[in-house]
Amino acid sequence: MKMAADYSSEGGRATGALTVLGLETSCDETAASVVRLSPDGAATVLSSVVHSQIDDHAAYGGVVPEIAARSHVEMIDGVVRRAMAEAGLGYDGLDGVAATAGPGLVGGVMVGLSFGKAVALARGLPLIAVNHLEGHAVSARLGQPVAYPFLLLLVSGGHCQLLEVRGVGDMTRLGTTIDDAAGEAFDKIAKALGLGYPGGPALETLAEGGDGSRFDLPRALLGRKDCDFSFSGLKTAAARLAQACETEQQRADLADAVQTAIARQLSERSDRALKAYAAEHPHRLFVVAGGVAANRTVRATLQATAEKNGFAFLAPPMAYCTDNAAMIALAGAERLRKGLVSDIDTAARPRWPLDEYSALNDPTHAPGRKGAKA
Structure with missing residues (x-):
């Protein structure tokens, strides 16, 4: 498998433009997107396709996990094909594939993560497992360059x-x-x-x-x-x-x-x-x-x-406030830039705090609080 360091890197960091396919299946949207991250940190969304399951769940007044997972299985191949076609790229034009690995409804997360693993293995690309919350955290950078912190x-x-x-x-x-x-x-x-x-x-x-x-x-x-x-x-x-x-x-x-x-x-x-x-x-x-x-x-x-x-x-722009794959692709590209790639056996996680240290060591962070490990 290619690693991030293969892409004109210095000290394990990729230095050129990076084009990443992102996959998002953590709840009731099946989404795929291709994002290009320039060396100066600017992000260009080449495609963003979202299939919503609102009609599938409306009769129940909320998301039914089993229905959501089955819909992801049925839709993800077509959604990815559309995203790649709209981006005008083949898989050989990608530098990596990023997929939400949690937190979320674990059945749905497994669908997108498994698809991402398949693409990574078949095309010799690095896999980047992305925390869904980290995707939201970087989503404002899809609209304009935003400096940290x-x-x-x-x-x-x-x-x-x-x-x-x-x-x-x-x-x-x-x-x-x-x-x-x-x-x-x-x-x-x-x-x-x-x-x-x-x-x-x-x-x-x-x-x-x-x-x-x-x-x-x-x-x-x-x-x-x-x-x-x-x-x-x-x-x-x-x-x-x-x-x-x-x-x-x-x-x-x-x-x-x-x-x-x-x-x-x-x-x-x-x-x-x-x-x-x-x-x-x-x-x-x-x-x-x-x-x-x-x-x-x-x-x-x-x-x-x-x-x-x-x-x-x-x-973020309104289109990137709700769940989407562009934010996952961008987070994946930023991780790839830093040489932060994932093992192919990375597991789906129903819970995954952004700041794992404080979540595990803060005595006030009791089980059951949002984002905590159960």
Whole structure:
């Protein structure tokens, strides 16, 4: 198998332009993308194909793991063929293949990772196993060159973390959710309101006609001096209020209250992290990534918080907020640039923290917290 050092490298680091095929199958999107990373760090997305399974899961109000895995098996070959065709490349034009190896629904992760292994073996290419969260962490770099380090709020359906990002494989967690993620709260409350799947976008649409001031929702962790999050109390309270809503206007008002409350907590906890980060770093950039970053109210609230603290604000292009393979390809290319390639027997992981040291050694990081090992 080719290794990263074969590509005009110096000291184990590839120095030329790198073209990488990325595969993403961690949840309910089957995605493939080809990204080219230039020597100066600029990324060009040559193709990005995403097959969504929304229709397959809509009747169940959420993702069914077995249905998701079967769909990945059926779709991945065609999705990869489309991505390669749109990029105008054959496999001989690739320098590596990157695949999500976790965290996620392990049946789906295995599909993409196995396909990536097959391509790597058949074409003599290096395999790069990518942490799905690391893909989100670098996703803002798909829109424009972004220098490390930066402060990241990674906020999605399964994860809510504040991280200092110094580069791929080099991140430190400053805060995480102690129970539910913000995206999960959006989806579960949307379901309680009788909205369709996926719930987050449906709740945002409903909230446009609402006035949330009529509801007083709980504010978690006020007074705590850490940067952690908690959304379980909000989720429970809102679900109970949803049962008492009798009119469409009441439902819209509650949706607006929920959206405002989630944005407010994200802002409050991020404000603490921004102040702590600013005390040690002159380069002040606040990046927000993940599916919840597509919510306009959340974006606007966090941008205001960043600017209040003297930080530039950046979020990925909307197409790269939700799960996609371009972010996996980019993370893979950045790892390949550093000579960080994976063994062919790398296993799929349902849980995989970005900062494994603190996840394993921080006594406050109890099992069950998002991103932790069970």
